Amino acid sequence: MKTILLVLAVAGVASDAYAQDAASGEKVFAQCRACHQVGPNAKNAVGPVLNGLMGRKAGTYEGYTYSQAMKDSGITWTDDSFSTYIMNPRSKVPGTKMAFAGVKDPGKVADLLAYLKRFDANGNKVP
Numbered sequence: 001m002k003t004i005l006l007v008l009a010v011a012g013v014a015s016d017a018y019a020q021d022a023a024s025g026e027k028v029f030a031q032c033r034a035c036h037q038v039g040p041n042a043k044n045a046v047g048p049v050l051n052g053l054m055g056r057k058a059g060t061y062e063g064y065t066y067s068q069a070m071k072d073s074g075i076t077w078t079d080d081s082f083s084t085y086i087m088n089p090r091s092k093v094p095g096t097k098m099a100f101a102g103v104k105d106p107g108k109v110a111d112l113l114a115y116l117k118r119f120d121a122n123g124n125k126v127p
Contacts, residue, residue, distance in 0.1 A: 025115025028108045035100075038116065040123040047098065052121030053077050058093075069095030082116075083109050 029038070035047035042049040048064035055078070059071035073093045075081050085092040086109055088102045103109050118125050 020110045020114030022111070022114040022118055024108075025111035025113065028103065028112040029115050031103075032112075035098075038119045038123060042123050049123075050116055051119045051123040053082070053116050053119075054079070067093075067095055067097040069093050070097070079113055082113060086112065 032047075032050075035045055036050050037043055037045055038050050042051055044061070044064040048061040048066070055076065058073050058075035058077060059066040070093055075085070075093070083106070086103050087106075089096050089098045089100055103112060120126050
């Protein structure tokens, strides 16, 4: 019984270690801002607008010219697919135009996700 409680306690600590924090994610997004925009006035730049990213098929944001690799990736953006991608973009999608080494810290990735999820497809902040 003590072993089961210990395992459950450790599992609880591990899941809390990557709790999402949108305010911290906004700070992580500062490194993305050089190429990407979010919010109501966001426009495509070096990279596509990231409003309403979750649930969107990769390579489909209107008006942005994606690499063929991204268009053919078959990715639909979810927490898991984005996390894997952002940790090492060129490994996840060989041939992507994204020249970014990645966010290696899983906690920062979780925070970045929390921040991006705040923006619906029109760039409005959602609760």
